[in-house]
Amino acid sequence: xxxxxxxxxxxxxxxxxxxxxxxxxxxxxxxxxxxxxxxxxxxxxxxxxxxxxxxxxxxxxxxxxxxxxxxxxxxxxxxxxxxxxxxxxxxxxxxxxxxxxxxxxxxxxxxxxxxxxxxxxxxxxxxxxxxxxxxxxxxxxxxxxxxxxxxxxxxxxxxxxxxxxxxxxxxxxxxxxxxxxxxxxx
Ligand SMILES: [Fe+2]
Numbered sequence: 001x002x003x004x005x006x007x008x009x010x011x012x013x014x015x016x017x018x019x020x021x022x023x024x025x026x027x028x029x030x031x032x033x034x035x036x037x038x039x040x041x042x043x044x045x046x047x048x049x050x051x052x053x054x055x056x057x058x059x060x061x062x063x064x065x066x067x068x069x070x071x072x073x074x075x076x077x078x079x080x081x082x083x084x085x086x087x088x089x090x091x092x093x094x095x096x097x098x099x100x101x102x103x104x105x106x107x108x109x110x111x112x113x114x115x116x117x118x119x120x121x122x123x124x125x126x127x128x129x130x131x132x133x134x135x136x137x138x139x140x141x142x143x144x145x146x147x148x149x150x151x152x153x154x155x156x157x158x159x160x161x162x163x164x165x166x167x168x169x170x171x172x173x174x175x176x177x178x179x180x181x182x183x184x185x186x
Contacts, residue, residue, distance in 0.1 A: 004063035004072055007033075015069040015162050019091050019138065026160045027134035030095035034130060034158055044097055044156055047076055051154045057081040060156075069163045075147075077101055077155040082148020085120065085173040086183060089166040092143065092159060093136045096128045099155030103128060103135055106144040106173070118173055118180035120144065128157075139165050144173065 007029075014025045033039055047060050054076065061074040071090075077099070085106060103126055109119040128135055137143020149155040168182040 004061065007063075007072070008065075011063075011070045011072065011160070012065060014160075015065065019162070022162055023091055023093055023136045026091075026093035026162075027095070027136065030093060030134050030158055030160060034095050034097040040097075043074060047074065047156055048098060048154055051076045051078055051156075054078050055081075057083065057148070071159075071161045073159045073161075075157045075159060077147075077149035077157070079149060079152050079154065082150070083146055085144060085146045085175060086170050087140055087142075087144045087173075088137060088161060088170040089164045089168060090139055091137065091162040093134045094128075094147075094157045094159040095134045096130050096132065097156045097158050098130070099149065099153050100127050100129045100151055101147055101155045101157055102126070102150050104146045106146075106175075108141050108144065110178075112141070116180055117178055119178050120173060120175045140171075 010029065014022055014029065017025060043061065050060070055078060057075060057077045059073050060076045063072040065071070104122055105124050106120040107123050109121050110117060126135070137145060170183045171180050172183050173180050
């Protein structure tokens, strides 16, 4: 993770900003990173090679603040892979660095008053490539989504998450049963 470590100071400052500003700065940071020639050569190209043997999506690189104030991760998405519907306990921004990822975004229809229950409505879906800028999520209900790669070539995305606002990393949703539960650590 040595290549991401030099960004420590910038990321710490960014993580202290109010959410809206932090997300704008995160988008700009990620845009610079995924177009940085050193980053592309040392990380992206080798990960695309490595991913040939992988069947499921995974976090290939990560750089976490010691105090939990931010987390920078590189996700690899082999063809046909994707997450469950989930949310996060922090704000987040991601930028597609290779290939294309498909994101589906959801909203809750219920008021959250019933434990373990969540009723969802899909509100949009968008394909993101390196020309499309950053997608951003707010903590909790403000960023319920599913991310994956329905295409035929491997995709890579770089994600930056802000300070965690809860002990769990986020929650998983099962819309077939209108259920919600805390997510296990990856
Ligand atoms: Fe997510």
